[in-house]
Amino acid sequence: MSDPTAPSPSASAETTTAVAATSAVAAAAAPAVAPPKVVVPPKPTPAKPADKGPSRRFFLLSWFGSWFAVAWVAFSASMLAMVLGTVRFLFPNVLSEPPTSFRAGEATGYEENKVDDKFKEQGAWVIRAKDERNRDIIYALSTICTHLGCTPNWLESEKKFKCPCHGSGFKISGINFEGPAPRPLERYAIKKNDDGTLVIDKSRKFQKELGQWDDADSYILV
Amino acid sequence: MAIGDWIRNSQVWKSIFRHPAPRDRRNRIVVMLTNVFLHLHPVSVRKSGIALSYTWCMGGITFFLFLVETVTGVLLMFYYRPTLEHAYNDILSLRDVATLGILRELHRWGAHAMVISIWLHMYRVFLTGSYKPPREFNWGVGVILLVLTLLLSFTGYLLPWDQLAIWAITVGSNMARATPFMGYEGPGAKFLAIGGVELVHSGSDARFLLLGGRFVGETALLRFYVLHCVALPLAVALLIAVHFWRVRKDGGISGAL
Amino acid sequence: MDSHAHGLSSSVQNGLGGFYLVCALMNFGFAAYFHFQAKNRTQVAIWGAVGALFALMSVAYFGHFGWSLSHGIKDFVDRIMNPVSYFAISILALAAVLYFRRFFTNPIVAWSVLMITLFCSGFAMTDPNFTAIITKPDNVPIVILIFSVGYFTWLALRLAVINDDRIARGEPPMEKLEEDKVLTWPDLVYTELICMVVFTFALVVWAYFLKAPLEQPASSAKIPNPSKAPWYFLGLQEMLVYFDPWMAGVVLPTFIIIGLIALPYIDFNTKGNGYYCFNERKFAITTFLLGFIILWVVLIVLGTFLRGPNWNFFGLFEPWDPHKSLPLNNVNLSDYFWLYGFGKSVGSMHWLIRELPGILLVLGYLLLLPPILAKTILRDYFIKMGFIRFFLLVTLIQFMALLPIKMVLRWTINLKYIVFIPEAFFNI
Numbered sequence: 001m002s003d004p005t006a007p008s009p010s011a012s013a014e015t016t017t018a019v020a021a022t023s024a025v026a027a028a029a030a031p032a033v034a035p036p037k038v039v040v041p042p043k044p045t046p047a048k049p050a051d052k053g054p055s056r057r058f059f060l061l062s063w064f065g066s067w068f069a070v071a072w073v074a075f076s077a078s079m080l081a082m083v084l085g086t087v088r089f090l091f092p093n094v095l096s097e098p099p100t101s102f103r104a105g106e107a108t109g110y111e112e113n114k115v116d117d118k119f120k121e122q123g124a125w126v127i128r129a130k131d132e133r134n135r136d137i138i139y140a141l142s143t144i145c146t147h148l149g150c151t152p153n154w155l156e157s158e159k160k161f162k163c164p165c166h167g168s169g170f171k172i173s174g175i176n177f178e179g180p181a182p183r184p185l186e187r188y189a190i191k192k193n194d195d196g197t198l199v200i201d202k203s204r205k206f207q208k209e210l211g212q213w214d215d216a217d218s219y220i221l222v
Numbered sequence: 223m224a225i226g227d228w229i230r231n232s233q234v235w236k237s238i239f240r241h242p243a244p245r246d247r248r249n250r251i252v253v254m255l256t257n258v259f260l261h262l263h264p265v266s267v268r269k270s271g272i273a274l275s276y277t278w279c280m281g282g283i284t285f286f287l288f289l290v291e292t293v294t295g296v297l298l299m300f301y302y303r304p305t306l307e308h309a310y311n312d313i314l315s316l317r318d319v320a321t322l323g324i325l326r327e328l329h330r331w332g333a334h335a336m337v338i339s340i341w342l343h344m345y346r347v348f349l350t351g352s353y354k355p356p357r358e359f360n361w362g363v364g365v366i367l368l369v370l371t372l373l374l375s376f377t378g379y380l381l382p383w384d385q386l387a388i389w390a391i392t393v394g395s396n397m398a399r400a401t402p403f404m405g406y407e408g409p410g411a412k413f414l415a416i417g418g419v420e421l422v423h424s425g426s427d428a429r430f431l432l433l434g435g436r437f438v439g440e441t442a443l444l445r446f447y448v449l450h451c452v453a454l455p456l457a458v459a460l461l462i463a464v465h466f467w468r469v470r471k472d473g474g475i476s477g478a479l
Numbered sequence: 480m481d482s483h484a485h486g487l488s489s490s491v492q493n494g495l496g497g498f499y500l501v502c503a504l505m506n507f508g509f510a511a512y513f514h515f516q517a518k519n520r521t522q523v524a525i526w527g528a529v530g531a532l533f534a535l536m537s538v539a540y541f542g543h544f545g546w547s548l549s550h551g552i553k554d555f556v557d558r559i560m561n562p563v564s565y566f567a568i569s570i571l572a573l574a575a576v577l578y579f580r581r582f583f584t585n586p587i588v589a590w591s592v593l594m595i596t597l598f599c600s601g602f603a604m605t606d607p608n609f610t611a612i613i614t615k616p617d618n619v620p621i622v623i624l625i626f627s628v629g630y631f632t633w634l635a636l637r638l639a640v641i642n643d644d645r646i647a648r649g650e651p652p653m654e655k656l657e658e659d660k661v662l663t664w665p666d667l668v669y670t671e672l673i674c675m676v677v678f679t680f681a682l683v684v685w686a687y688f689l690k691a692p693l694e695q696p697a698s699s700a701k702i703p704n705p706s707k708a709p710w711y712f713l714g715l716q717e718m719l720v721y722f723d724p725w726m727a728g729v730v731l732p733t734f735i736i737i738g739l740i741a742l743p744y745i746d747f748n749t750k751g752n753g754y755y756c757f758n759e760r761k762f763a764i765t766t767f768l769l770g771f772i773i774l775w776v777v778l779i780v781l782g783t784f785l786r787g788p789n790w791n792f793f794g795l796f797e798p799w800d801p802h803k804s805l806p807l808n809n810v811n812l813s814d815y816f817w818l819y820g821f822g823k824s825v826g827s828m829h830w831l832i833r834e835l836p837g838i839l840l841v842l843g844y845l846l847l848l849p850p851i852l853a854k855t856i857l858r859d860y861f862i863k864m865g866f867i868r869f870f871l872l873v874t875l876i877q878f879m880a881l882l883p884i885k886m887v888l889r890w891t892i893n894l895k896y897i898v899f900i901p902e903a904f905f906n907i
Contacts, residue, residue, distance in 0.1 A: 092435070117700075147724070148393050150702055164704030182901055209901045210902070244665075260663075260664070266660040266661060267663055268659075268660055270656065270658070271654075272666060327687075328682060331689070332682055341624075346631070348742075348764075350755055351756075353742060354752040366740075369736060384693050385696070390708050393706060394712065407725075407904050409725055412904070
């Protein structure tokens with residue numbers, strides 16, 4: 001770790017060589033390197049033996065500098081492209097995951113305030129209950145706890161979903177009321193087919209805290 | 223003794239061991255210099271530096287357990303297939319059908335012991351102040367080895383594909399979902415959107431990268447298998463080489479400076 | 480006869496008989512040491528008597544007398560145990576060990592502590608709930624961890640006390656006494672070989688007698704309750720009770736790793752390099768022990784023994800009832816400020832205004848506290864360490880302190896979040 005109070009060598013040495021380009025470099029470097037409070041005393045330019053050097057050195061510097069710059073930029077860019085390409089490679093383009101929508105029986109087959117685990121395997125609880133505006137609705141709650149993605153259990157005696165991982169509790173509406181879960185369970189899109197069966201589409205989610213539970217696709221009226 | 227002398231004087235023996243047995247001072251020095259494994263050590267060491275009460279031997283035990291894990295792991299790989307169809311049953315047959323059915327136990331308990339011994343090694347190195355100059359860099363290498371050891375244990379935890387495995391990994395990998403800006407439930411991810419299209423969603427975030435899918439399934443099993451059996455052990459082996467090399471270059475087994 | 484009345488199976492009784500027999504033999508060995516080596520009559524009598532007591536216990540359990548812990552004691556232990564008392568006792572114990580290290584590192588004191596621990600854990604194992612946890616195959620490493628961390632902490636502190644005394648007298652630390660070098664072959668190579676043989680043997684015995692756990696095949700619908708992370712990550716899982724995943728699972732672990740790597744560059748103290756000591760490195764060692772023992776090992780033990788179904792806290796002997804319900808009505812800082820302070824409902828507020836107090840508090844903690852410390856009580860450190868080192872140190876300690884701070888806030892005022900912006904998943 002360099003001592004921050006020491007005057008920056010580049011700031012004093014390079015500015016004295018008094019070439020436009022190098023001083024521009026030094027000026028760019030100086031504010032970054034030199035600490036704000038340290039005052040570098042203006043040194044008298046020492047008479048250097050190689051006084052005819054600067055222009056020649058500048059020429060070499062710029063010549064090498066430019067080619068090195070091109071080479072390094074090209075090298076870095078191709079390395080970066082390789083890394084990004086590798087990262088992109090790790091994201092699969094085709095997933096062999098099960099279909100995201102399923103049928104959940106007839107809408108008339110649901111009793112109010114009753115939770116059963118019939119579709120828990122598919123990742124949803126289909127529930128008929130009263131919502132905040134006292135409408136009788138059917139909705140599909142995701143079985144993924146909003147804390148860390150465990151699957152909560154429905155405790156019939158206490159009328160709540162309780163997550164075994166960290167103890168988050170949700171009411172039958174899916175709204176969190178205890179434990180570390182930061183937000184309510186999500187709803188999946190639900191619709192009624194012409195033949196009266198319910199279809200749950202897990203690819204579309206509705207989050208209460210974003211006001212999406214007002215969306216007509218997030219529930220069906222009974 | 224005649225047979226012993228005959229063996230020791232044969233061309234084969236002499237081609238392997240270039241010098242007599244390490245019974246005298248000269249040959250005890252030569253053996254350390256000519257053997258690729260022994261030359262991890264210097265020829266001589268500080269007497270206080272090798273006292274068990276001083277080193278607790280924990281670094282050496284960690285390395286030894288890494289070797290145990292490598293050997294038993296390679297053997298287990300002969301019978302294990304990382305697919306949803308086979309993984310659990312292969313573990314069952316390793317327990318019930320395979321001869322010498324304790325290999326999985328050796329591997330698992332060895333892994334637990336390695337986690338403990340690497341913690342204790344770090345604890346000892348801290349308490350003797352052995353991370354201080356000139357050993358700062360090697361301490362950093364050790365910290366990365368510690369992280370890799372924990373990752374090795376974590377990836378290995380999934381492979382039996384039982385309830386214990388899948389839920390521990392579900393809980394663990396869901397944390398990646400909350401990575402700032404890189405997980406779709408992480409802070410800031412919502413702001414990474416172009417024209418209303420979210421860039422970071424459940425199919426493009428850090429967790430998806432880790433699992434190769436939206437949940438802990440077959441792709442996750444394969445990824446964890448490859449990480450556990452190839453990628454991480456290679457990284458660990460490489461860093462162990464650096465670690466040992468720097469122990470010697472930075473002044474040998476630590477001692478009072 | 481009445482062993483069934485106590486609910487102690489004969490295998491548990493035989494196990495305890497063996498356990499107490501080993502304890503008795505350990506004490507007889509300790510007494511023998513005093514008899515033959517130290518020639519201390521009093522100590523021989525004391526440890527002989529303790530050994531006899533353990534031997535008596537051993538006979539009682541082999542004879543299936545069925546002695547077990549009374550319900551009164553169990554209830555008492557369960558009642559006084561909660562996260563607050565557990566942490567308070569741990570921290571006080573660590574502080575006492577460090578402060579009275581001269582007393583605690585005395586071998587006789589340490590041996591007494593060990594024997595009391597063994598005596599109590601033997602009795603604890605008569606409780607079926609405790610036995611169920613401790614005999615889980617995956618929990619064996621935790622028992623090893625507890626005893627080995629305890630032993631090595633004792634060993635290090637003992638050597639540190641001896642070295643501190645030597646340094647105070649102006650002598651070099653013990654590690655400097657044997658500066659002469661020995662040949663690696665045979666001195667080191669053979670030590671390593673013996674270590675390897677002993678460990679191979681221990682590992683094979685462990686593997687032979689204890690089967691690796693294998694539960695039901697993985698199913699995404701049935702979730703075990705409680706669902707625990709692998710034991711070495713239980714400290715992180717415990718942090719999840721107090722912080723959101725992005726903090727507990729990502730930010731804080733990252734800071735642990737960064738902090739560990741940065742440690743040699745922050746610690747500017749050149750003393751204590753390569754030998755055990757305490758007086759020369761009080762701050763460094765105390766901070767590290769707080770982090771490693773309290774915020775890591777103690778959290779793991781908590782997660783293993785005291786967290787049950789639904790991640791509720793259970794006493795050591797309390798049955799794991801999945802329907803145990805604890806009132807968890809936590810309140811956000813914004814509610815405290817606006818609702819209780821000004822009587823305004825936070826429902827309709829813009830999140831920035833609603834969370835302003837929390838945001839200011841966090842920013843003040845992270846940005847204002849370091850300069851204030853540098854100007855005031857830590858001025859000396861700031862001058863000695865320089866700008867970068869000092870701010871790195873203070874920031875790392877601030878992040879380490881976040882966990883205890885949040886714990887205390889949760890326990891005292893039921894605080895859920897200091898900053899609560901669910902719109903952006905940004906909750907602290």
